[in-house]
Amino acid sequence: KAGVTQTPRYLIKTRGQQVTLSCSPISGHRSVSWYQQTPGQGLQFLFEYFSETQRNKGNFPGRFSGRQFSNSRSEMNVSTLELGDSALYLCASSSAGAGNTEAFFGQGTRLTVV
């Protein structure tokens, strides 16, 4: 069974640009969550999608958005990039959401904003 796949693995962007990250969950999993990891703030929850609907949202500005497609693949978008958006972005896949079922993580996308 294939794991969680995130693309791209590395990105370098300039301040003010926008970026789109992709996450393909484990086959059959309907929940995809996104997390941001920085040295200062640790791992923080961004949002969760379940069956194409955003079900939970963390405390991040509106520049961070996402969506989920009918095949459960998810994308997250960050607009008007700031230096502080440099981070490792991880997505998690679970069958019904982390509240009830085990979550599995992808390898992450490391975003550097210059």
Add this chain to the structure above:
Amino acid sequence: GIQVEQSPPDLILQEGANSTLRCNFSDSVNNLQWFHQNPWGQLINLFYIPSGTKQNGRLSATTVATERYSLLYISSSQTTDSGVYFCAVPYGGSQGNLIFGKGTKLSVKP
């Protein structure tokens, strides 16, 4: 919201030594997960352990939900065990997201 605290924050061991990592959480939870973050950043699942004890090779974990803590035991540590260990619990009920502790950074010296 729920607080998750891990201790110790840093741990240095000689290869072959045993260690115990602790995770305290401030409210009752449905489940708890332990992860190992490898040098490339991926979170590797170690245990999904709402309560009780589980073992997987040299690693074992115990969660005492009524006392709101979990322990991760690493026996006969190897250099490949180095990395950061996180525990995480869900917040927000059955549809919640994971809240992570700050992690324990383990360094195993040869």
